[in-house]
Amino acid sequence: MKHNFDEVVKRLGTGCKKWDTYDKDVIPMWIADTDFTCPKPIVDAIRKRAEHEVYGYPIIESSYERAVAGWQRRRFGWNIKTDWVEYTPAVIPAIVYAMRAFTHPGDRVVVQMPCYHPFPEVIPHNGRFVAPNPLIPQKDGSWAIDWKGFEELLKDPRTTMFLLCNPHNPTGKVFTKAELTRMANLCAKYGVFVVSDEIHSDIVYKGSKHYPFGSVSDVAAKNCVVCVNPSKTFNIAGFRTGAAIIPDKHNHELFRNEVENLKAFGRNIFGTLAVEVAYTKCDYYADQEIEYLQGNLDYLRKFLEEKVPEMKVGKVQATYLIWIDCKALKMDNKTMMDFFLHKAKVAMNDGATFGLGGEGYMRMNIACPRSQLEEALKRIEKAVKTLRK
Ligand SMILES: Cc1ncc(COP(=O)(O)O)c(C=O)c1O
Structure with missing residues (x-):
């Protein structure tokens, strides 16, 4: 097509x-x-569903989780299990659930600057503090990580989370496997949990390759939530759907508790359908x-x-x-x-x-x-x- x-x-x-x-x-x-x-497959599916004319509570099936897992496997070679996937209403809410599940009020969250502007908004809105780690512009137009500054921030016992944007908005940087592995090792060393916002992972240009954070090593997988949403790629942001991928079982339980405490598990019938079709029929x-x-x-x-x-x-x-x-x-x-x-x-x-x-x-x-x-x-x-x- x-x-x-x-x-x-x-x-x-x-x-x-x-x-x-x-x-x-x-x-x-x-x-x-x-x-x-x-x-077109999304438009057709939504039309067909709308024609049913009854829009009551949906039964929760695993087709959503299977669709998310299939996309990660096909597009990025990350072999995830369906039970690592948690439905979320979008990416920013998923970041908030993770922050509430894995940090305490007053803690510090590391963010690479400049950054997508809601990051430094949701952190203080939830009683945490932003710990900025600037990306450094290079002569060739690329962006380097300030590793020394990064480690200094992680060492601070008040730092409990690193909110990564992978690939990075607004600089357009794609992190290499070596960079992600180094981040994962440092964060594990200092007991800092990683939330990786991978909403832009589908749009990667010639010569670069996206690595899901949780795929780079076992150390990374045990210590992260990866947030995804097909909204940017398929222009379906208005449906308000997304997913969190949490490889570690205990971490997944902590995240799910937060979702349940906030009663945020209800699914949108059109949104879930759009995501399922996007991730299964729209490569x-x-x-x-x-x-x-x-x-x-x-x-x-x-x-x-x-x-x-x-x-x-x-x-x-x-x-x-x-x-x-x-x-x-x-x-x-x-x-x-x-x-x-x-x-x-x-x-x-x-x-x-x-x-x-x-x-x-x-x-x-x-x-x-x-x-x-x-x-x-x-x-x-x-x-x-x-x-x-
Ligand atoms: C890096 C990043 N994360 C999250 C979002 C918003 O995602 P959502 O609408 O799923 O909360 C955007 C939107 O521009 C974004 O650029």
Whole structure:
């Protein structure tokens, strides 16, 4: 089956956060969903289920867990058991359950900065503290781990969790097996539990490979929760579904207790169906999407290099959220956000909202038809030209 990623779908006026937040004449290239229709097998399954016209409590079967396990096995070679899988309403709630299950109020949670902005929100909202570990930008556009700083933070007895984003949003870094193994060993050494958010693991570009954290060693498997959600890949975030993968039985019990205490085990019939179909029938879509996004990324890079050299794309290994260094525009982030929104009429994410290390950056979502990307870049070029002498 071939999916048409060039198709332009009207989302304006559909109660859609991406399109209905800003003025109608703004091209939205910000929040992390795609402008692609979701795979036909999902649409067909949802239609068929909706036609039944009765939407009562579902019986819990293991088809959901089998679908999650099958995807991990086929796509990443991680042989997980279905009873390691726990349904969650999304990834962020899963992170919160894990934090409540494996840490205490007042504890510290290590986060690599800059980071996906809800991380430093949910940590203090649950009475824990953020322990920031900055990623270090390298000359070749890649990002290095500050291992010394990382170990210092882990050594602190108040540190009980490391919240990893693998692959990393917003830098687009894919962690190597060696890096993940080293993280796992250090965390085990200091008794720090690892939560690995792997929501972006499906979109990995040529030359890089995603390793699920729990797959890198037994040490890692015994000390982690891996959180996944097909929402980013298949554009089904509105269904609010996800899964946690917990290889260790005791850890799984602790996590499940938290889910039960919060009465968060109810499943959404449409969401579970969408996940099951995505993970069993839509490999073709993910493969074609990666290829399409690679084309968008190459286009973006070439365009900026040739026409807007003030904006630089580093080494992007994963995700459709592109971290762009705009320091050469010499604006503070508030002015820059205003400039792109009002002068170029393109909405991106303000890098400063990603915390430490985000100043001078903007994040652009390129998961849209090529024609939309072209138009957004033309607008940006025109606006930046006005700044030049
Ligand atoms: C790294 C990361 N984690 C989690 C989420 C949100 O996931 P969910 O909607 O499943 O809570 C996003 C969305 O952009 C994300 O980028």
